[in-house]
Amino acid sequence: MKKYHFIAALLFCSILLQAQERYFLNSDTRLYTSTSTSAEFLGYFKYGAEVQLLSKNENGWYKVKADNLSEGYVPEKFVGTRLNAADIKTVDNENPVLAGGDQYYGGNHLFVLVAGLKARALPDKTSKIKEILFTGDPVPVNYLPKNQDEWVNIGGNFDYENAKFTLRKFIGKRPDFNTLIKEFDKLNPDAIAERKTVAERIVELAWNSDYSKLAPAYQRYSEVVKQLNDPKLIADTELNVSIAKGLDKHKLPEQIVAFTQKTEFILKGIKTKSLFLTQKELVKTFGKPAKTASIGDECGVYLSDLFYYYPDLEVSVDEKQNKAEIVKVFINENNKMILNANSVLDNTITEKAFIEKYGTYITASIKAPHSYSLQFEDSEFRIEFKDGKLFFIEIFFYC
Template structure:
């Protein structure tokens, strides 16, 4: 009988612990190694951090698991099933995590300190890479361990499907561009390894800063690249320098609108000033599509969720209303984009020439190399190059 009651008690505790999967901290606090605020601690929690309970309330303390899988104790008064606007937060002046509301991120966060940081699916250097992060990127942080060699969950929530981990030593306060430049300039010219490391950080931080910093960043990095004598790296850097030059002299919105105002397509020899066809004309010109598919359109920005796929283009089609809208064009000898008499985008256009001619009109990102955007009134062209040649022009409508 006693054994039966004991098993029932265990079952009750288990149900109690798991009836609410998500718990939050309603104040700054720390993850303690024991049930005492005067004892040692493993790391810092920020208001809103998610935890999992590992025990019942024990004299005002819960044993919890943090989002980086570390286990320890927090005071019971800071555990909540939900957050509330009336929460009275106790600030921890020693907590290094930055609160939301700055110019870079809305929630609790820190910044990437190194170039090309791999965010892992598990707290293990051998686990798969979920994302590549760049110097100056803000990352969500709700729990930060003290040990620089411990892992941090930079997704900010306990969700195995989406969690991303990196080591504590690779994130911190936002790097200072001018300080990095000074560090670079102090290095001996012969120290190409360290100069490359800092040069990469300078370049990535410049992409995350005022675009006017891109040119001085690449000027320094280019010095190192020439030393390394890597043909591909040299070509990529020269292309990026041309992009940086264009972005530093970026056209005003009204100038870009004027540039795109009279854009027209030449599709399979047919000139059209509009992206719109009747469904019947689309089939008459391009034939039956090689594939039809339904694509979710939560914003309602396309004519229909039904898409026709051709070797030359993609179109959103409303068969009932006899309407079709071109959304993507593959550039080849039959398909071209014409902005004006002096601005023709066809299959002979190289990426380098495109940048040199139109670099002041485009948007670009280090995170999407060889993809560029040109703003329209309520949409934009996304222009992709492959192997140095123009590949596609896609029309992206804003939600």
């Protein structure tokens, strides 16, 4: 516990120093143990990395702190208070950190190599978990230590609110899907724990790739799940297999929009026109709202900044124009969604039945289980299930 508080104090002090002045590296370089390029080095900096100065210029060198709290020396010529297009960058070909510009990430980055990686608030195994990352996720990296057992800040900067840490050995070059498949297929069928580890990575990487990879990923994962004989895991996997089959035959955007363009709701017997009804109809049907609030709508996507909140409904309301626009509906015996004459989403539909019927229209993510999206004009429906039953439908308006 003392170690935890000590690290927290160091971070706090770092934030105070940063507030006074910010310094950046205008070239690839390394963090040296002394003021010489022939000295041992601790890790690699990528162009644009932020550092904190710990000492004044010492014969052309600064003592600095990296964003993972490691301390060492860098050449003074690479340190500046800003970055600009005129910077003459020296590229370190041995630096493992990838520059921005690929299809995955715009800045300096590496990729998660393991399944369910815990990103922590501090460089300490006992600190709070801030995020769970998945195999193939790109993460920002500006400083990378050589030591595989040291910590890396994958939050992008020194800011305590954004700082996230993981061990160096868990990130690297993006895993190759086919290589993982071959690795799994070579394993002894009795090596269940190892097969599970590799299968989890395959599944997560498939979700981070394209839909066509989901079927072969779940084929192998299902083999392991059957060996484990865990009823809940088997049920969850069967559901994910159904999702994968639907996504593999995903409809074109124009087909999805055509399918949803006449969507409307029935709320306590009142049929809406698309997503709209009058404010008078709303109050007559639902009574006075339990709560009203004015929200900040910078994008201007809602009908009005004024929101009415009911136990099973959220609505944007323009009282002067006598208009109300549906934002969120909790599905129950009174409320349902009508996609078309043959497609009704009500409180009787199960998650499994929904996937089997609409799997080719929806989008899904391993990071948001039991939550699906369905495109609708310049917005989308967020469809949420709870305990296998339809829970609510929320309209997400694009900015």
